Amino acid sequence: MTEKNVSTGSTAEETGTHPVDPRAAFEYAPAPESRAVVDIRSSYGLFINGEFTDPAGGRSFKTVSPASEEVLAEVAEASAEDVDRAVKAARRAYTKVWSTMPGRERAKYLFRIARIIQERSRELAVLESLDNGKPIRESRDVDVPLVASWFFYYAGWADKLEYAGLGPEPRPLGVAAQVIPWNFPLMMLAWKIAPALAAGNTVVLKPAETTPLTALLFAEICQQADLPEGVVNIVTGAGETGRALVSHDDVDKVAFTGSTDVGRQIAKAVAGSDKRVTLELGGKAANIVFDDAPVDQAVEGIVNGIFFNQGHVCCAGSRLLVQESVAEEVLHSLKRRMATLRVGDPLDKNTDIGAINSREQLEKIRELSDVGDEEGASRWSPACELPATGFWFPPTIFTGVTQAHRIAREEIFGPVLSVLTFRTPAEAVEKANNTPFGLSAGVWTDKGSRILWMADKLRAGVVWANTFNRFDPASPFGGYKESGYGREGGRHGLEAYVR
Amino acid sequence: MTTVVSPGKGAGSGELAEATSSNSSLRRFLHGLPGVDQVGAEARAAMLGTRSIKTTAKEFAIDLAIRMVDLTTLEGQDTPGKVRALSAKAMRPDPADPSCPQVAAVCVYPDMVAVAKETLGTSGVHVASVATAFPSGRAAMDIKLADTRDAVEAGADEIDMVIDRGAFLSGRYLEVYDEIVAVREACARPDGTAAHLKVIFETGELQTYDNVRRASWLAMMAGADFIKTSTGKVQPAATLPVTLVMLEAVRDFREATGQMVGVKPAGGIRTSKDAIKYLVTVNEVAGPDWLDPEWFRFGASTLLNDLLMQRTKMKTGRYSGPDYFTLD
Secondary structure (H helix, E strand, O other): OOOOOEEOOOHHHHOOOOOOOOOHHOOOOEEEEHHOOOOOOOOOOOOEOOEEEOOOOOOEEEEEEOOOOOOEEEEEEEOOHHHHHHHHHHHHHOOOOOOHHHHHHHHHHHHHHHHHHHHHHHHHHHHHHHHHHHOOOHHHHHHHHHHHHHHHHHHOOOOOOHHOOOOOOOOEEEEEEEEEEOOOOOHHHHHHHHEEEEEEEEEEEEEEOOOHHHHHHHHHHHHHOOOOOOOOOOOOOOHHHHHHHHOOOOOOOEEEEEEHHHHHHHHHHOOOOOOEEEEEOOOEEEEEOOOOOOOHHHHHHHHHHHHHHOOOOOOOOOEEEHHHHHHHHHHHHHHHHHOOOEOOOOOOOOOOOOOOOOOHHHHHHHHHHHHHHHHEEEEOOOOOOOOOOOOOOOOOEEEEOOOHHHHHOOOOOOOEEEEEEEHHHHHHHHHOOOOOOOOOEEEEEEOHHHHHHHHHHOOOOEEEEEEOOOOOOOOOOOHHHHEEEEEEEEHHHHOOOOO | OEEEOOOOHHOOHHHHHHHHOHHHHHHHHOOOOOOOOOOHHHHHHHHHHOOOOHHHHHHHHHHHHHHOOEEEOOOOOHHHHHHHHHHHHHOOOOOOOOOOOOOEEEEEEEHHHHHHHHHOOOOOOOEEEEOOOOOOOOOOOHHHHHHHHHHHHHOOOOOEEEOOOHHHHOOOHHHHHHHHHHHHHHEEOOEEEEEEEEEOHHHHOOHHHHHHHHHHHHEEEEEEEEEEOOOOOOOOOOOHHHHHHHHHHHHHHHHOOOOOOOOOOEEOOOHHHHHHHHHHHHHHHHHHHHHHOOOOOOOOHHHHHHHHHHHHHHHHHHOOOOOHHOOO
C-alpha cells in the first residue's frame, strides 16, 4: 500500500512566514493493523439452516478489497431455489423453535452473540476494512462497538416486549427478508437482525454483493453461539437474489436499506401482498452552521458529516448550509482541516479516509463531480497523493453551489460536499427542507432555543445539534419522504417486527 | 532565549489594541470569540489520542519530547542540593547514552534560580522561574513584580507567572491584562533584553473551555511568549482537550497578527504515550511549526524518566528497570 500516507500540511501561504524546519518533520510511520487476526476462506457457501451449503446453481462471484483490487474470496450466488430453501428453513425455525421460546431465553442467545462480537471485535474490524475499504479506525472505534451495543440493547428488550408500549401482547411477524447495503455491512446487519430476533422473528438476510464477508463471519458467530438452526440465514448474491428474497411468498416482513431506486422497486414488488415493509433510503442532509456556532467543533462536524466512511453514509451531511456572514471564516478553517486528512491504506491505524467501495461507485462520484464543474460550481481538494491501485477519490468541496445545482439535489454518496449559504434562520430551514429526501440534518449554534426551533421545522428523521453522525441503539433512526419509512433503533425499532 | 521588549506587543495593531482600551471593550472582545463546544472538543482530542505512532515516528517524537521538557521541582522542601541534582539531570538526562538530548529548561522557585543557573552554566539549558506569588497569585501587585524582578536578576531566562484567577472569574479582564503587561515589563533586563514570559492560567480553576480560550487571547494580547495550562498544584492540571483549545488559540492568533506564541501543558503528563498524544495534537491542530522547544514545552518531572526508558527500549529492544535511570 501507500508508503506515504498522504497528508499534506497547510501550504506556506496559509500558515504565514514560518517555513517548516526539516528537523520538525513529524511523519507518521506506517502503522498497519495485522491481517493475520482474520482467516478468510478461499470460498464461502450460503448459510442456510445453521450450516454453510453450496448453491443449487453452483454459481459464485468474487469479492475484492477496494483498496488494492485483490480478490479476497469466492462467494456463492444464491438462486431463487436457494432463497426458497433459506425461507423454508427460517419458517421451520420460526414455527418450531423461535416464536415459542420465552423472551428471556431468546435474550440469552442475543447476549451471547453480543459478547462474542466483542471478543472477536478485532477480527470483525479488520475484515470489514478489508472488504469495504473503510479505515480501521472507524471499523474498530465506530462500527463494531455499535454492532455489539445493538445486540446488547435488543437482547434487553426480548423479555420486556409487553412493556414496550406496542400493545398488550406483541406477537412476532414471522419470517423477515432483509436486504442491506455495502456502506456499513456489519452495522446494518445488526440494525436488522437484533430487533427482529428479539421480537421472535427469524430472518433471511442478503448482504450487499461487494461486502458479504463480515455477514458470513457473523454466520460463524451464530454457530459459535449455538443459535438454533434456521433462525438466521445468510444468502449472498446481487440484485436477482434480493428480488427473489423480497418477493418470496412466504416472507412476512421486508426490511431494506439502500438506494431510493431499489427501494421503489421493492415497494412495487410487495404492493398488494400483506408483507410489512420498512425502507431506509437515500439522503441529502443539510448541515446548518449559524454565525454563533462553535467554529472549530462545527468544522469537525462538517468533516465528520461528509468524510466519515468516505461519505458513503445515507445520512451524510452532504449539503453545508453556512450563514453568509461567517462563510468565509468557516470555509477557511474547513480547508485547513481538510489538508490534515490522511487518505490511504484502510488498515493503517492513522488513515482518516479509505477507499471508495467499488469501481461502479467511484464512476458515479466522478460523474456527479464533473456535473458540478460543468454547472459552474468551483471544486477544491487538498493536495493529496492517491494510491495507484484500488478505488480512490480525494476529499472534495464545491463552493458557489445553489439549490439549482444537481450536486445540491442528488445523493453523491461519496466524499463530496456542496457548500451553500443562507442569511436568516427561516431561509436555512427553507433550503434544508427543499429536497426530495428527509433523513437527517445538523444544526450548529450556541443558542439552545434556536436548536429546538430548528428541530421542529426541519423535515428530517434525525436532527443532530452541535454534532453529526452520532448513533445509539436507544435512539430511533429513519426518514421522511424519499428517504423511506419506518424507524430502526430504540423502542420504535421493535414496532417494525411485531404485530 | 531573549527578546527585545516592546510592551503590549500582542495588542499592537488595530482591532486588538482597541479591544484593550477599557474593561467593557475587552469583555466584548473576549466574549465575541467563537464558543467551544465541550463535547466536540473532547471528542476531537480523543480522536487525536488514537493516532498510532510507531518506529521512526516514535523515535522522533521521544527525542523531541525530551528536548521540550521543563524539568520541574516546585516543593517547599527544595534545597540547593536537590536543584543541583535536577540541573545535572537536565543536562545529561541519560548518563549512559551521550546521544540523548538535553531538556529545554529547569523550572524552580525564584530563590533557587541562582543555584540552577550556576549549575547549568553555558550548557544551553534554560532556567525558568515561577513568579507572581505562585501558585495562588494572591499577593499585592508590587510583591508580584518584586518577585518577578528578583528571579530575573538572579538570572532566570524564563518567567512562569500565574494570572489572578479571582479577577478573571469576576470579569475584571482588564486587571488581568494590565497585570500581565506589568509583569512583562518586570521581565526586562538592563541590557534591553527580557526574560521570556509564560502565563499560567490554572485551567483547573477556570474550568470551562470558553474561559480557556478567552484567557488565551487575553494573555497573547498582553504579550505573553507562552501560554501555560497549570501550576501542577491544582487538579485537574493539563488535559489534552484544554491544550487543544489553547493550540487553536495560538494558531488563530498567528493568523490574526502574524505573531507566534508557545504553549506549555504542565502537570499530569507522566508517560511517553501521553506526551506523544500531545505532540500529535500540536502537529495536527497548530501545525508542525510548533514542534520545537521554542514553541512547545512540557512542564513535568516524572515524564522524563518514562521518555528515557522508552528511548532505551527503542534503541536496544529491551526494557530496563527503573533503577537504570537516575532519580532526579
